[in-house]
Amino acid sequence: MLCICGCVPENRLQVVKGLKDVEVSECESCSFEVTLNLAYIEGVWTRDGMQLKSKPNCRISMHGRRHSLILTRAAIGDAGLFSFQANGIQTSGRLSVRVRDIHIVKELEDVDTVERQPVSFMCEVNQVDVDGRWYRDDSRIRPGDNIKIRHQGKCDQTHGLYRNNSLRNINTPWCLLQVCKETLNGNKYKTRLKSNK
Structure with missing residues (x-):
């Protein structure tokens, strides 16, 4: 929405820092982080379109303008497209998990x-x-x-x-x-x- 002067309102939600692709090996930890221009905005995390909830090996948190998702001990099945959505904005990053070289x-x-x-x-x-x-x-x-x-x-x-x-x-x-x-x-x-x- 534009104001009369044609400027973008300061309270319009925007992504300051979006998600990036991440590559890790099996059993390693990884994190996704999003920074918005406004603080304390509720958002939703998904993987391949399925909503994610916080649990021991998938910690979701919000600190002011920063939203983060941390995976511990990533498995092959965790690979996919991770997205963060909030009030009409969205950013995505793909997680790739390498098979460990075990010998x-x-x-x-x-x-x-x-x-x-x-x-x-x-x-x-x-x-x-x-x-x-x-x-x-x-x-x-x-x-x-x-x-x-x-x-x-x-x-x-x-x-x-x-x-x-x-x-x-x-x-x-x-x-x-x-x-x-x-x-x-x-x-x-x-x-x-x-x-x-």
Whole structure:
């Protein structure tokens, strides 16, 4: 709306700083920020047209003229077109999320052991917070009373499988050339567990 003199009214809402495209790797944090010329204006955030609400991994806030959205631990599914809308104005920016380059730093090794003795496998990858799964042949191994699975590490991540054979039922043998595998980011890494009798 123009005033009689043809000037733009000072209270007309405008975007001072709009959204920009952002590119991050999986599990990294990123932020979108909008600055308006007026303070305390309610707005709506969307991703690909769907409204977003504030939650632990998606924090939405407003401080005077500044509106921000912060994503923690971005996932591939978070990629899309982010938009901010308020009272007829809109600004948008696209989020691209790169797949992490995950590879084995220390591979699984063959283990020779005596029946009914504890045994452990260790595998180290170059990224933290990697979802690893252990298998014996093609059957997934899950934690139990005599099987422990641990992930630890701040820089590289160590995946460990520990079995206390002294607790097992002797009628359900574990050893004897079984193949133990771990799946990391879609790739499988194998080792063989050999039993000495």
